[in-house]
Amino acid sequence: MKRPRRTEPGRRVKRIASVIREVVSRALVTELADPRIGIVTVTGVAVSADLRVADVRVSILGDAKDQEVCLSAIRHARGHVQQKVADALDTKYCPVLRFHLDESVKRSVSLSALIARARAEDEAARADRIRRGVEEPGPEDDEAPGAEDAADEGEPA
Numbered sequence: 001m002k003r004p005r006r007t008e009p010g011r012r013v014k015r016i017a018s019v020i021r022e023v024v025s026r027a028l029v030t031e032l033a034d035p036r037i038g039i040v041t042v043t044g045v046a047v048s049a050d051l052r053v054a055d056v057r058v059s060i061l062g063d064a065k066d067q068e069v070c071l072s073a074i075r076h077a078r079g080h081v082q083q084k085v086a087d088a089l090d091t092k093y094c095p096v097l098r099f100h101l102d103e104s105v106k107r108s109v110s111l112s113a114l115i116a117r118a119r120a121e122d123e124a125a126r127a128d129r130i131r132r133g134v135e136e137p138g139p140e141d142d143e144a145p146g147a148e149d150a151a152d153e154g155e156p157a
Contacts, residue, residue: 017045036073043102054095057102
C-alpha cells in the first residue's frame with residue numbers, strides 16, 4: 001500500500017527551515033563585511049522534502065539597482081553562509097542555498113499607499129457632496145477630529 005503524498009512540509013522540514021532562516025539572518029547582518037550588502041531581511045525559507053535545496057527569500061531595502069547589487073553580493077557569499085548553516089544543522093546533507101528577492105514587502109507597501117490614496121479621495125468626494133448639500137452628514141461627521149483618541153485615553157474631548 002502506498003503512503004499518501006504530503007503536501008505540507010513535516011515538522012522536521014519546518015524546524016530545519018527555521019534554523020536556516022535564523023543562521024542566514026545572523027550571517028547576513030553580523031558576519032558579512034561586504035559594503036554592497038545593505039539592509040536585508042530574510043522573509044522566508046522553503047526547504048525541499050528531501051532536504052537537498054533551501055530557497056531563501058530576502059527583502060532588500062533600496063531601489064531595483066541597489067537590490068540587484070545586494071542580491072549579487074549575497075549570492076557571492078553563499079559558500080560562507082552555507083558553511084554556517086552546515087555547522088548549525090545536524091544532518092547528513094546540508095541543503096544548497098538559493099537566494100531569491102522577495103517582492104512581497106514592496107507590493108504590500110505600494111498597495112497600502114494605493115488604499116490610503118483611494119480613502120483620501122473618497123473622503124474628499126464625500127466632503128464635497130456634503131458641502132454642496134447632496135449628502136447629509138452622518139453622526140461620525142459631528143465629532144471633532146481626535147475626539148475618539150481622547151475618549152480612548154479617558155480624557156475629556
